[in-house]
Amino acid sequence: MSKLLSMTEAIRRYVPDGASVALGLALEPCIPFAAGHEIIRQGRRDLTLIGPISDILFDQLIGAGCVAKIQAAWVGNVSEGLGHCYRRATEQALPRSIVTEDHSNFTIGLALRAASLGAPYIPTRSLLGSDLPRKNPTFLQASSPFDGSPLLLVPALQPDVTILHVQRSDEDGNAHLWGSLGICQEAMLAARQVIIVAEEIVPREVITSDPNRVIGPSYKVCAVVHEPWGAHPSAVQGYYDRDHQFYHEYHTRTRTPEGFQQWLDEWVLGLKTRQEYMAKLGPARQGALGVKEHRYAAPVDYGY
Amino acid sequence: MSKLLSMTEAIRRYVPDGASVALGLALEPCIPFAAGHEIIRQGRRDLTLIGPISDILFDQLIGAGCVAKIQAAWVGNVSEGLGHCYRRATEQALPRSIVTEDHSNFTIGLALRAASLGAPYIPTRSLLGSDLPRKNPTFLQASSPFDGSPLLLVPALQPDVTILHVQRSDEDGNAHLWGSLGICQEAMLAARQVIIVAEEIVPREVITSDPNRVIGPSYKVCAVVHEPWGAHPSAVQGYYDRDHQFYHEYHTRTRTPEGFQQWLDEWVLGLKTRQEYMAKLGPARQGALGVKEHRYAAPVDYGY
């Protein structure tokens, strides 16, 4: 059964106001910018964003006023530093106040892993002595029932929807992801529903030819969106490189609320689709980011 | 740095008397029979065996008197039923008594997963109301500090050595495993040391061409053994099929201690190496088990 939808339709149906949304889960690569921009265009409100190190997509969603709460390890601009919209929201409640439940990369991964195992929590010794457990009310400090030693209990976290950008998927949501994995699989397994955004839609046989590379169970997938270059300016291994300059420009232009609004008008609100975005980016820039040298994985035989 | 060793040398160095050894971790396929047979030939004693559903390799090691304790979810002959040596050891202390700490497939996986995360335990709701937690003294029943609900706490389990049979490895222990995975990765990450037994030794570049398929960090690998057909009679995807008949013969012949001893003399003690074992098996049987139809994974491009 095909789950192919346009990005507009996928976001309309499966990312309602108030939803908790996990995205940007591979850390720097494969960030679903196209999905985030559509969320902004549809004016979604009161979202909870879940992620590890999150790059400027979180900053954009915050600046556009879509976000009520952040459950993440880091919010900013990975190659440039601070995220201006995040600072304005948390320091000045501009455009609105947001709640932050700070995690580390490990604890956000453990929270999703716990949900994926049906475990109410996973205990760790990370972050003991840090102020993070004192500021994040979801954590609990307790003694180990085995030896009485101090532990931090990280409770399971179940996103309403996880959005994953992948290299290829079939129409049913059986998807291959490779390269940097971050906490993508944990977030897919933990989620109630999953939106797959794929560079390529391929026949089912391409996916089932290599079931070990599948990221998770397609029965969780509610929508498959075919969106080439949908992760730009982040990288997609085997498809395009990271556009470092784009992050730099964003950082420079969004220092003021007015600058952010202009950037948003230019790159999100003023464009209806990812096709328009790519046309604006232009073929020269695409060419510069494209694959220069193919590096194919060694053959693997599943035969018998 | 090459870690290539003969099986004899790898077992001599890294599986001492009294060690806890995880093996047979992919469930039915990729069982390191060659390693187990060498353990028997070297007369290793007082081992603790760790595994999920374990097939007849556990039964053989028990029958040969190598084992003091079992931490596993199931011990027998997967396609035939009971394991006769396991029964004799647990019912009649023949050839010696063994301690059994029974797990389920989930709890043995969680125990290794906990160790791999440096977590002292992982809580679960599986097995509540079962007698397994009452019989296995390593489990603890406790209330959730979050909501007071009953939980089973599965403590971390760290094998001294995990033995994995894989399709291919480089000399340093960077290894590709595909097909059925079971709890192989959890057991590799949890272990103090790892012995890799590989169908093929390949150049490092073959492995690094596909880093997502690597099973775990090679710094944990203490020995790499090149042992083609080392998993027979279990299957290795892409190399050979399961030899169901062999399991049937084992089941039939080992009903009595004498029958087991004859079988052991014939297939283990009377053969010095895996090469002799394969010669005894014969080319016709190898041919019948070999790959009839190759099924290659779809190409994957890591280029940029």
Place this chain on the structure above:
Amino acid sequence: MEYTPRELMVVCAARQIRDGERVFVGMRLPLLAFALAKRTHAPNCVGIFETGLIRDTPARELLYTMGDAPNICGALWATSTINVIGLMAAGEIELGFIGGAEIDRYGNLNTSLIGNWQQPRVRLPGSGGGADIASLAQRLAIIMPHERHRLRERVDFVTSPGYGYPDEQGPAGVAWRQRVGLPRGGPAVLITTLAVFTFDPTTGEALLQSYHPGSSIEQVQEQTGWPLRLAPDCAETVPPTPEELRVIRECDPHGVWTS
């Protein structure tokens, strides 16, 4: 049309699978039941295997174990065992199949040992994934040979929890499962070589739902270690259709599992 007891058991098992369901498939007969359901009334069911596999098509060859090569090829996902049991722990698996050496009137299963815990008379292989499936699936289907020493008033060891036992804190059944902390589930059906039982969730007791053609309530009672309670609509088991038998025999042409 002639059929074997095991063929009928496969048919009864397949009928437990509803279309679109996610099914935790066990070894042997459930492998065939999944294939049969898939090709008849439940084309959209999905099979999950504890070796770490998800499939929405049956394997193209007979399987001796769920880790056999033909079960990997065509799988939708091949991953870690704890990933797939984790999905079940999170409540996402509707139906699970298990077998057992012994069962009692409350659906508690024993696959661990017979006799004394410390010095058992018979040591059985253990849980495998059985205790997990019994604990975590939304519904449990149990498949067993029907012999009086296997269907007992009370098992020596509860490997896979059914509906527990009445105790000072309350009755067996769903209430018991809640008491001990199990998140959901419980036996929905017990399929034997002679009969099909369902369960009363409020008391946890097995109810004779149907007796197989050629058997009878009396014969079932004779081979059952507890006094039977009948389901209100207890009747003869509906025999396999020719179509069902045809599919089973395609899947297991030499009767490896069904003869």
Place this chain on the structure above:
Amino acid sequence: MEYTPRELMVVCAARQIRDGERVFVGMRLPLLAFALAKRTHAPNCVGIFETGLIRDTPARELLYTMGDAPNICGALWATSTINVIGLMAAGEIELGFIGGAEIDRYGNLNTSLIGNWQQPRVRLPGSGGGADIASLAQRLAIIMPHERHRLRERVDFVTSPGYGYPDEQGPAGVAWRQRVGLPRGGPAVLITTLAVFTFDPTTGEALLQSYHPGSSIEQVQEQTGWPLRLAPDCAETVPPTPEELRVIRECDPHGVWTS
């Protein structure tokens, strides 16, 4: 030979890596330090990256982020983030690198916020993997710009625990880490634009180990928010060798991270 402050910091960082060690590599300067150590005195060191990577060779191109495509190619393993941080939680990583916006005399780092917790004056990006590395690595190396407002008597928020604080239960230092339950570790070194500090594990206090050429103890004190304690063998930082500079400039020819 001329060099920039950041080049010297990379050299100091690389010198912390011993041959054969497993190093949790952070962003920016540690990426270069790993490459430098690998090509000079520590050819057998292994780099672990929180995006889920293990490498024993530096990437063949300059990295802007650790998830960049050149860092994947040639990796020994590309896996989940929690798998690699899990190795560190299990005690298998000898050395970790992190940066910070603020640090105090006990090596506690703040990358979360400045000012009031509820209404911060400056909201910083947060922990990332920093708090995990500070908690779980066997030794911690910290790299920061040296400015008086960054090296404070006490930070506003402890994101990444160093040696804590003296309190009614005992001193700062290793004893504090044991008190709060951290399994190991603690800051081994703080490398700044002006100096290198080591730490006294019994008191947890930073000790000025060396001041960079062109700087002085007085200048370091001026830019440090606590009264300096000197290591017994405090001296000038050994400058980069021409070979070290050559390698750094090969890795970062345009000075993206080192200018």
